[in-house]
Amino acid sequence: MKHYTSIHDIDDINSWIEEAKTLKKNPLKFKKLGKHKTLGLLFFNSSLRTRLSTQKAALNLGMDPIVMNVSGDAWGIEFGDGTVMNGNTAEHIKEAAAVVSQYCDIIAVRAFPTLTDKVKDESEQVLTAFKKYASVPVVNMESATGHPLQALTDAITISENTTKAKPKVVLSWAPHVKALPHAVANSFVQAMQKMDVDFVITNPEGYNLSPNIVGNTPVNHNQEDAFKDADFVYVKNWSSYEDYGKVKNTDPNWMITKDKLGAAKFMHCLPVRRNVIVEDAVLDSDSSLVIEQANNRTYAAQLVLKKILENG
Amino acid sequence: MKHYTSIHDIDDINSWIEEAKTLKKNPLKFKKLGKHKTLGLLFFNSSLRTRLSTQKAALNLGMDPIVMNVSGDAWGIEFGDGTVMNGNTAEHIKEAAAVVSQYCDIIAVRAFPTLTDKVKDESEQVLTAFKKYASVPVVNMESATGHPLQALTDAITISENTTKAKPKVVLSWAPHVKALPHAVANSFVQAMQKMDVDFVITNPEGYNLSPNIVGNTPVNHNQEDAFKDADFVYVKNWSSYEDYGKVKNTDPNWMITKDKLGAAKFMHCLPVRRNVIVEDAVLDSDSSLVIEQANNRTYAAQLVLKKILENG
Amino acid sequence: MKHYTSIHDIDDINSWIEEAKTLKKNPLKFKKLGKHKTLGLLFFNSSLRTRLSTQKAALNLGMDPIVMNVSGDAWGIEFGDGTVMNGNTAEHIKEAAAVVSQYCDIIAVRAFPTLTDKVKDESEQVLTAFKKYASVPVVNMESATGHPLQALTDAITISENTTKAKPKVVLSWAPHVKALPHAVANSFVQAMQKMDVDFVITNPEGYNLSPNIVGNTPVNHNQEDAFKDADFVYVKNWSSYEDYGKVKNTDPNWMITKDKLGAAKFMHCLPVRRNVIVEDAVLDSDSSLVIEQANNRTYAAQLVLKKILENG
Incomplete structure (x- = not known):
C-alpha cells in the first residue's frame, strides 16, 4: 500500500x-x-x-x-x-x-x-x-x-463489541438541518461490505446513496423494520444524492430514540447534534459506543x- | 490535585x-x-x-x-x-x-x-x-x-522581588477603552489573600469586584492614598461588576504614572495599552516587572x- | 552572526x-x-x-x-x-x-x-x-x-545547477493581477551581486526596483535582449517601486514562455500563477527548477x- x-x-x-x-x-x-x-x-x-x-x-x-x-x-x-x-x-x-x-x-x-x-x-x-x-x-x-479512517475505526469498534460471529449492522439516515456530505456513510457501507456482517441500509425515499456505493446491499425505507434484531445501529445524516446536495427531508420521526434502538448498540462518527439526530437518552446510556469509536x-x-x- | x-x-x-x-x-x-x-x-x-x-x-x-x-x-x-x-x-x-x-x-x-x-x-x-x-x-x-496560572505567576514574581517580610501590595484599576473581564483581577486578589502581604485594592466608585472575591480585603477609592508606601502596584483594567460588563469610567487620572508609582514596582499581566493604562516612563523603567512576570x-x-x- | x-x-x-x-x-x-x-x-x-x-x-x-x-x-x-x-x-x-x-x-x-x-x-x-x-x-x-532565506535558497540552487564557472543569470519581471512586494526580487538581486555571475535585470519602464538595491546591476527594458545566452531566468512579479505599490502594467507579452526561455533554467520562488507569470509548458518541463528551489x-x-x- x-x-x-x-x-x-x-x-x-x-x-x-x-x-x-x-x-x-x-x-x-x-x-x-x-x-x-x-x-x-x-x-x-x-x-x-x-x-x-x-x-x-x-x-x-x-x-x-x-x-x-x-x-x-x-x-x-x-x-x-x-x-x-x-x-x-x-x-x-x-x-x-x-x-x-x-x-x-x-x-x-x-x-x-x-x-x-x-x-x-x-x-x-x-x-x-x-x-x-x-x-x-x-x-x-x-x-x-x-472517510476511510473513520470506516476503519468503525470496523474495529464493531469487532471489539460484537458478541456474535455475524452481527446484524444497520446504517440509518437521521434528520439534520444542514446539507451534509456522503463521505462517512459511503466508506462505512464499503467497510461493511468487506466484513462478515448482516448489513442493511435504511433511509427515506429519495435519500439512497450512490448506486455505485450501495451495490447489492439491501435498502429498506422502513426504519422500524430495518432495526429488527439489529446488533449495531450506525447513524448518520446525509443530504440527497439523487437531488444532489439538497435537504429534502427533516422528518423528526427518523431521529434515533431509546425505544427504537432496543438492545442494539448505537454508533455515530461525531460530531452529533443531540435531539436532532439522536435523543439524549441514547447518547447518555451504555448503548452508545461513540466515545470508544473516537478512541x-x-x-x-x-x-x-x-x-x-x-x-x- | x-x-x-x-x-x-x-x-x-x-x-x-x-x-x-x-x-x-x-x-x-x-x-x-x-x-x-x-x-x-x-x-x-x-x-x-x-x-x-x-x-x-x-x-x-x-x-x-x-x-x-x-x-x-x-x-x-x-x-x-x-x-x-x-x-x-x-x-x-x-x-x-x-x-x-x-x-x-x-x-x-x-x-x-x-x-x-x-x-x-x-x-x-x-x-x-x-x-x-x-x-x-x-x-x-x-x-x-x-486566571489562576497568571495569579500563581504573580505570586512567584512578588516573592522573588520583595525585600520585606511582609510587603505592601496594591491592586489598582486603570482606564481602558474596551470592556475587559474580571478574571485576572479576581485570581490576583485570591492569591494575595493567601500570602503574607499587606494587601489593598483601589478602584473608582462603581468598580468594586465581586463581593465574593473581595471578602475582607480593604477597598480604597482614593488611588493616591492607596499607593502610599506601596512596594508592588499591580495594575489591571476591568469592566464594572455591579453594572455588569459596562465601561462606566475612562478617567485618565487613574492611569499609572512614574510620579504616582514612586518607589514601588509596577506589575501587569500584559497585554497592556501604553499611555492608557500606564505611561511609557513606567514600562520603560527598571520599576517594571512585566517581562519577568511573563517569564x-x-x-x-x-x-x-x-x-x-x-x-x- | x-x-x-x-x-x-x-x-x-x-x-x-x-x-x-x-x-x-x-x-x-x-x-x-x-x-x-x-x-x-x-x-x-x-x-x-x-x-x-x-x-x-x-x-x-x-x-x-x-x-x-x-x-x-x-x-x-x-x-x-x-x-x-x-x-x-x-x-x-x-x-x-x-x-x-x-x-x-x-x-x-x-x-x-x-x-x-x-x-x-x-x-x-x-x-x-x-x-x-x-x-x-x-x-x-x-x-x-x-526575503533572505529565499535568496540563500536561490543561490544554493544556482550553484547546484550551473555547468559554468560564471553563468548568466537574468531576473525578469512578469505580469500579475495583484500588487506584489519587492522583497523576493530585492534579496535575489543582492545575492546575485555577491556571487560570481553575469547578472542582468529586465523589467518594463516604470518598474525599476529601488536604486539602492539595483546599484550598478544593468537593467534592460527589452526582455528578449536580456534573455540572450541566459543560463538561469529567475522570474518574479513586483508592483511599481517608482509609483509605489501600483500595478501599472499587466502586459501579457512579459509572460515567460518556452520559446523565450530557450536553453535556460526557469526559477521562481512560488507560489506562481500559471499562464499569467509563466506558461504551463515551462513549469511542466525539465527546465523548471522551482520544486528543487522549494526543497x-x-x-x-x-x-x-x-x-x-x-x-x-
Missing part, C-alpha cells in the same frame, strides 16, 4: 482489525518506526477528532506532525488544468503538492465536497491531485466522497501510518 | 512558590516526567503569553503539546443540557470533552466570559463542563472569572503540569 | 552555499545542536513553503518549533513610539518581542509591506522592532523589503539556524 485514500486500499480488513487491536494494547511499541519523519496534516476544512487523533497516532509512532490550515494559513489553491490563474487562486496544486512532499514524509489531507457539483465531487479533485503530484504517500482525512480513531490512523512507514 | 482551575486548587501557596523557584533554576530536570504524554491546549479565545508559555512548560517536561483554536479549527460547541441542536452548534461539550480526553493526557482550556450574562459567566459553563465530561485533568488557561508564566505552568503528572 | 534579517548578514556567500550543500547530504547530522531549544515562528501573513520548510529545518536540528499566526491567534500589535493605545492595537511590540524572547531561543518573523507607505515599508518597522526589543536572535521569514528552503533555513545556534 502506497496511499490510504479509500477503504479499498485495505487488502484484508479482518487482519487489519486484528493488528489495530494489538496496536491498541501497546501503542508505543513502534515509537522508533517514525523517528525523524514528518506527517503533514493539511486541512481545507474544520476538524476536531481527525486533527487530534491523527496527530496522536503520529506521535505514538515517533513522527513529528506539522499541521496547516490551508485556507487560513496559506494561499488559495488552483486545481484546474491549463487555467489562466488571474483570479483568486495563487498557487497550483501541481506545485503545492510537490512542494509539501519536500518537507513531509507522508501527507494527510482533508477536503470536503462542494455538494453542488456531483461530477466534480466524484472526481475527488483534491485527493486525486495530491496522489498525482505529491511524491510521498497520501492519507485521506475525509474527502469529497469517502479507536487513534489506532486506525496509527495502523495506516505504520503500514505506510513499513512500506516506505 | 486533579484539576487546576482555581487558585483554591493550591494547597499551600508558599511551598508552591518555593518549588516554582527551584524549577526555574533547572527547568529540564523533569524532562522525563511527561514523556509520551500529550497536553491539549484548547483556545476559545486569543492568546499570546499563555499559548507560548504553556507550550514551553509542556516541552520542558517532555510532553507533546497539541494546540487547537476551537472556534476556527473545529465546530461550534453546545453547552446547554437537553438542547435540541438545530442551530449553530454542531457538537455537544459532553462528546467534545470526552473525545479530547482520548487523545490528551491533560486538557488546558481558555474561554472568556460573555460580559453580558453575569449568571452564565459565574457558572463557568465551559470550564465546569470540561471538568464534568473530560476523563483527564483540566487546567484553566483563563476562564470567565479566573514566570513558564514556571507557573510547568509547576502545575508537574504536580498533575506526579499525581496521575 | 546574531540575527539573519538581510542577505548582508552572510559574510561569505560561497562558503555558505558549500556548507548548505554538505548539510543537505546529511540533514540530521546536527540533530543534537538544537536539543531543548525552541524556534518561535510568528506569522503576520500567510505562508506555505516558509512555514513548513522552516519547521522542518528546526526539526532536523532537534529544535521544537512553536508556530503562531499573530493576527488570528493573538492581539493587534502596536509599533509606534509614544502612542496612546486607545485604538485597535492591544499590545506594544516592546512587550510582545521581549515576552516572546522568554519562551523562544530564536524568533522567526514574517511581516509583509503595506505597499502604500514606502517610508514605513523601508523602515522595516516590524523586523527592526523585533531586533531592538527581542533578547534572542531574529530570523527574517520575509519582511517588507527582503532547498529547508537547507537554507537549517544553515541559518545552525549558524545562530553555534554562535549562541
Whole structure:
C-alpha cells in the first residue's frame, strides 16, 4: 500500500482489525518506526477528532506532525488544468503538492465536497491531485466522497463489541438541518461490505446513496423494520444524492430514540447534534459506543501510518 | 490535585512558590516526567503569553503539546443540557470533552466570559463542563472569572522581588477603552489573600469586584492614598461588576504614572495599552516587572503540569 | 552572526552555499545542536513553503518549533513610539518581542509591506522592532523589503545547477493581477551581486526596483535582449517601486514562455500563477527548477539556524 485514500486500499480488513487491536494494547511499541519523519496534516476544512487523533497516532509512532490550515494559513489553491490563474487562486496544486512532499514524509489531507457539483465531487479533485503530484504517500482525512479512517475505526469498534460471529449492522439516515456530505456513510457501507456482517441500509425515499456505493446491499425505507434484531445501529445524516446536495427531508420521526434502538448498540462518527439526530437518552446510556469509536480513531490512523512507514 | 482551575486548587501557596523557584533554576530536570504524554491546549479565545508559555512548560517536561483554536479549527460547541441542536452548534461539550480526553493526557482550556450574562459567566459553563465530561485533568488557561496560572505567576514574581517580610501590595484599576473581564483581577486578589502581604485594592466608585472575591480585603477609592508606601502596584483594567460588563469610567487620572508609582514596582499581566493604562516612563523603567512576570508564566505552568503528572 | 534579517548578514556567500550543500547530504547530522531549544515562528501573513520548510529545518536540528499566526491567534500589535493605545492595537511590540524572547531561543518573523507607505515599508518597522526589543536572535521569514532565506535558497540552487564557472543569470519581471512586494526580487538581486555571475535585470519602464538595491546591476527594458545566452531566468512579479505599490502594467507579452526561455533554467520562488507569470509548458518541463528551489528552503533555513545556534 502506497496511499490510504479509500477503504479499498485495505487488502484484508479482518487482519487489519486484528493488528489495530494489538496496536491498541501497546501503542508505543513502534515509537522508533517514525523517528525523524514528518506527517503533514493539511486541512481545507474544520476538524476536531481527525486533527487530534491523527496527530496522536503520529506521535505514538515517533513522527513529528506539522499541521496547516490551508485556507487560513496559506494561499488559495488552483486545481484546474491549463487555467489562466488571474483570479483568486495563487498557487497550483501541481506545485503545492510537490512542494509539501519536500518537507513531509507522508501527507494527510482533508477536503470536503462542494455538494453542488456531483461530477466534480466524484472526481475527488483534491485527493486525486495530491496522489498525482505529491511524491510521498497520501492519507485521506475525509474527502469529497469517502472517510476511510473513520470506516476503519468503525470496523474495529464493531469487532471489539460484537458478541456474535455475524452481527446484524444497520446504517440509518437521521434528520439534520444542514446539507451534509456522503463521505462517512459511503466508506462505512464499503467497510461493511468487506466484513462478515448482516448489513442493511435504511433511509427515506429519495435519500439512497450512490448506486455505485450501495451495490447489492439491501435498502429498506422502513426504519422500524430495518432495526429488527439489529446488533449495531450506525447513524448518520446525509443530504440527497439523487437531488444532489439538497435537504429534502427533516422528518423528526427518523431521529434515533431509546425505544427504537432496543438492545442494539448505537454508533455515530461525531460530531452529533443531540435531539436532532439522536435523543439524549441514547447518547447518555451504555448503548452508545461513540466515545470508544473516537478512541479507536487513534489506532486506525496509527495502523495506516505504520503500514505506510513499513512500506516506505 | 486533579484539576487546576482555581487558585483554591493550591494547597499551600508558599511551598508552591518555593518549588516554582527551584524549577526555574533547572527547568529540564523533569524532562522525563511527561514523556509520551500529550497536553491539549484548547483556545476559545486569543492568546499570546499563555499559548507560548504553556507550550514551553509542556516541552520542558517532555510532553507533546497539541494546540487547537476551537472556534476556527473545529465546530461550534453546545453547552446547554437537553438542547435540541438545530442551530449553530454542531457538537455537544459532553462528546467534545470526552473525545479530547482520548487523545490528551491533560486538557488546558481558555474561554472568556460573555460580559453580558453575569449568571452564565459565574457558572463557568465551559470550564465546569470540561471538568464534568473530560476523563483527564483540566487546567484553566483563563476562564470567565479566573486566571489562576497568571495569579500563581504573580505570586512567584512578588516573592522573588520583595525585600520585606511582609510587603505592601496594591491592586489598582486603570482606564481602558474596551470592556475587559474580571478574571485576572479576581485570581490576583485570591492569591494575595493567601500570602503574607499587606494587601489593598483601589478602584473608582462603581468598580468594586465581586463581593465574593473581595471578602475582607480593604477597598480604597482614593488611588493616591492607596499607593502610599506601596512596594508592588499591580495594575489591571476591568469592566464594572455591579453594572455588569459596562465601561462606566475612562478617567485618565487613574492611569499609572512614574510620579504616582514612586518607589514601588509596577506589575501587569500584559497585554497592556501604553499611555492608557500606564505611561511609557513606567514600562520603560527598571520599576517594571512585566517581562519577568511573563517569564514566570513558564514556571507557573510547568509547576502545575508537574504536580498533575506526579499525581496521575 | 546574531540575527539573519538581510542577505548582508552572510559574510561569505560561497562558503555558505558549500556548507548548505554538505548539510543537505546529511540533514540530521546536527540533530543534537538544537536539543531543548525552541524556534518561535510568528506569522503576520500567510505562508506555505516558509512555514513548513522552516519547521522542518528546526526539526532536523532537534529544535521544537512553536508556530503562531499573530493576527488570528493573538492581539493587534502596536509599533509606534509614544502612542496612546486607545485604538485597535492591544499590545506594544516592546512587550510582545521581549515576552516572546522568554519562551523562544530564536524568533522567526514574517511581516509583509503595506505597499502604500514606502517610508514605513523601508523602515522595516516590524523586523527592526523585533531586533531592538527581542533578547534572542531574529530570523527574517520575509519582511517588507527582503526575503533572505529565499535568496540563500536561490543561490544554493544556482550553484547546484550551473555547468559554468560564471553563468548568466537574468531576473525578469512578469505580469500579475495583484500588487506584489519587492522583497523576493530585492534579496535575489543582492545575492546575485555577491556571487560570481553575469547578472542582468529586465523589467518594463516604470518598474525599476529601488536604486539602492539595483546599484550598478544593468537593467534592460527589452526582455528578449536580456534573455540572450541566459543560463538561469529567475522570474518574479513586483508592483511599481517608482509609483509605489501600483500595478501599472499587466502586459501579457512579459509572460515567460518556452520559446523565450530557450536553453535556460526557469526559477521562481512560488507560489506562481500559471499562464499569467509563466506558461504551463515551462513549469511542466525539465527546465523548471522551482520544486528543487522549494526543497532547498529547508537547507537554507537549517544553515541559518545552525549558524545562530553555534554562535549562541
